[in-house]
Amino acid sequence: MKAxxxxxxxxxxxxxxxxxxxxxxxxxxxxxxxxxxxREYFTMIMLVDTAGCRVDxxxxxxxxxxxxxxxxxxxxxxxxxxFEAMHRI
Amino acid sequence: MITTSEILETIDMISQQHLDIRTITMGIxxxxxxxxxVRVCCDRIYDKITGAARDLVRIxxxxxxxxxxxIVNKRVSVTPIAIACESxxxxxxxxxxxxxxxxxxxxxxxxIGGFSALVQKGFTVGDERLLRSIPEALRATERVCSSVxxxxxxxGINMDAVALMGKIVKRTADLTGGQGCAKLVIFCNAxxxxxxxxxxxxxxxxxxxxxxxGVSGPGVVHNALKRCAGRPLNEAAEIIKKTAFRVTRMGxxxxxxxxxxxxxxxxIVDLSLAPTPAVGDSVADILEELxxxxxxxxxxxxxxxxxxxxxxxxxxxxxxxxxxxxxxxxPVSEDAGMIRAAAAGKLTIEKxxxxxxxCSVGLDMIALPGDTSAETVSAIIADEAAIGMIxxxxxxVRVIPVPxxxxxxxxxxxxxxxxxxxxxxxxxxxxxxxxxxxxxxxPLNSLKN
Numbered sequence: 322m323k324a325x326x327x328x329x330x331x332x333x334x335x336x337x338x339x340x341x342x343x344x345x346x347x348x349x350x351x352x353x354x355x356x357x358x359x360r361e362y363f364t365m366i367m368l369v370d371t372a373g374c375r376v377d378x379x380x381x382x383x384x385x386x387x388x389x390x391x392x393x394x395x396x397x398x399x400x401x402x403x404f405e406a407m408h409r410i
Numbered sequence: 411m412i413t414t415s416e417i418l419e420t421i422d423m424i425s426q427q428h429l430d431i432r433t434i435t436m437g438i439x440x441x442x443x444x445x446x447x448v449r450v451c452c453d454r455i456y457d458k459i460t461g462a463a464r465d466l467v468r469i470x471x472x473x474x475x476x477x478x479x480x481i482v483n484k485r486v487s488v489t490p491i492a493i494a495c496e497s498x499x500x501x502x503x504x505x506x507x508x509x510x511x512x513x514x515x516x517x518x519x520x521x522i523g524g525f526s527a528l529v530q531k532g533f534t535v536g537d538e539r540l541l542r543s544i545p546e547a548l549r550a551t552e553r554v555c556s557s558v559x560x561x562x563x564x565x566g567i568n569m570d571a572v573a574l575m576g577k578i579v580k581r582t583a584d585l586t587g588g589q590g591c592a593k594l595v596i597f598c599n600a601x602x603x604x605x606x607x608x609x610x611x612x613x614x615x616x617x618x619x620x621x622x623x624g625v626s627g628p629g630v631v632h633n634a635l636k637r638c639a640g641r642p643l644n645e646a647a648e649i650i651k652k653t654a655f656r657v658t659r660m661g662x663x664x665x666x667x668x669x670x671x672x673x674x675x676x677x678i679v680d681l682s683l684a685p686t687p688a689v690g691d692s693v694a695d696i697l698e699e700l701x702x703x704x705x706x707x708x709x710x711x712x713x714x715x716x717x718x719x720x721x722x723x724x725x726x727x728x729x730x731x732x733x734x735x736x737x738x739x740x741p742v743s744e745d746a747g748m749i750r751a752a753a754a755g756k757l758t759i760e761k762x763x764x765x766x767x768x769c770s771v772g773l774d775m776i777a778l779p780g781d782t783s784a785e786t787v788s789a790i791i792a793d794e795a796a797i798g799m800i801x802x803x804x805x806x807v808r809v810i811p812v813p814x815x816x817x818x819x820x821x822x823x824x825x826x827x828x829x830x831x832x833x834x835x836x837x838x839x840x841x842x843x844x845x846x847x848x849x850x851x852x853p854l855n856s857l858k859n
Contacts, residue, residue, distance in 0.1 A: 399476070406663040407660055
């Protein structure tokens with residue numbers, strides 16, 4: 322299943338490394354990354370494949386959310402379908 | 411591939427603009443639960459509901475986490491109890507409400523709808539018993555919602571039922587301090603697949619079990635409209651339409667997913683702009699964004715007509731099955747902007763009544779003075795039913811004559827039901843009109859002027 326990870330928050334050193342290592346530890350493959358810093362705010366969007374994920378989706382979402390909170394970031398993972406549904410006919 | 415800006419737009423809608431799935435409502439038929447003995451009938455109701463909806467909350471929460479979209483309520487609607495329990499040999503229908511309440515508690519849903527009767531043309535034995543049990547049923551239960559359909563375009567208005575419902579609303583208010591009235595809706599042209607409480611019931615033409623989804627998002631529409639400040643209204647309508655389309659697509663996706671996982675057919679998506687008391691989740695704010703100083707000002711009805719129609723147009727294309735009430739809700743106590751306007755005297759019951767001619771429901775969550783007579787409540791119901799009957803639309807009344815309160819006092823209903831200022835009612839008496847009873851005949855559907 323494809324999903325979108327979004328990371329939004331204040332820019333600090335090592336955000337990408339940290340999120341990627343959480344994903345790698347849980348067997349999630351990163352397919353695409355785009356990242357930008359807008360007005361000091363770090364915004365990263367990743368397309369990932371959760372087919373090989375070792376924990377269930379809800380648990381992965383909780384791990385990311387919790388890690389985000391510890392680093393002052395808003396980290397979400399959502400199934401790609403919701404964005405397709407809202408923005409493509 | 412979806413673009414970065416599209417992804418961020420969706421995230422912003424969810425995190426900043428209160429976009430949510432308002433409810434996943436499972437409709438369950440109780441038509442096979444009838445039995446002459448009360449105890450057996452109650453057991454059957456309890457078992458049927460807890461069996462069919464056992465996984466509703468868990469699956470709702472799973473979907474919520476996977477899509478990252480809040481699903482605020484998981485609810486159940488059932489066959490009108492007046493139909494399901496008519497063969498039971500009892501005058502007192504309160505035990506059926508208690509069985510529904512226990513079942514709702516067991517499966518973890520906050521409201522269960524269907525303590526209902528359809529009496530637009532007259533009462534059966536079960537209808538009358540149910541109506542007379544409503545005040546006590548709403549006192550004795552926490553999660554049960556009740557609704558009564560008193561009129562339709564094809565049948566006219568049952569004025570005997572209207573007269574009785576005025577008394578029932580008053581009695582419910584007296585027994586519950588007003589709270590019970592927040593769970594009691596009186597309809598004209600009630601729809602059978604409405605997922606929204608308190609008026610949801612599982613209609614007689616519905617399948618054994620069905621999933622209906624209600625989506626919301628006044629904040630999203632309001633925010634989108636900020637992009638076209640001062641532009642002609644047709645441009646505003648276009649923006650509302652596009653926003654409604656996106657929101658409904660999301661509802662359709664969640665509805666299909668819930669239906670597949672629960673193994674229950676998908677019924678409809680109801681795209682209604684349903685406000686909550688939270689700041690930024692208000693229908694009144696949308697109307698004010700269109701250029702009104704305050705909701706209730708002259709122009710409010712026109713603005714609401716534009717909004718309601720544009721919402722429907724956007725929603726219809728986005729879902730394979732749109733149904734329910736689909737449009738804009740204007741519950742006073744559940745909308746921060748409406749509360750503000752009512753408290754400032756800028757929004758009156760008369761203006762709200764006019765607004766109900768062009769929006770999706772009716773006089774909703776309005777607190778009335780405690781000394782409002784039963785006849786006046788009945789007459790308010792009759793007026794709303796007449797608007798629905800003539801205009802071939804659903805209208806509803808959910809008013810709360812709050813014991814001991816008078817105009818200007820504030821009443822707090824708690825949670826999603828919000829708080830409201832007690833509003834003034836015209837003091838002239840309609841008593842002799844209501845006492846006549848009988849029926850208002852079904853209207854002519856041609857020669858429309």
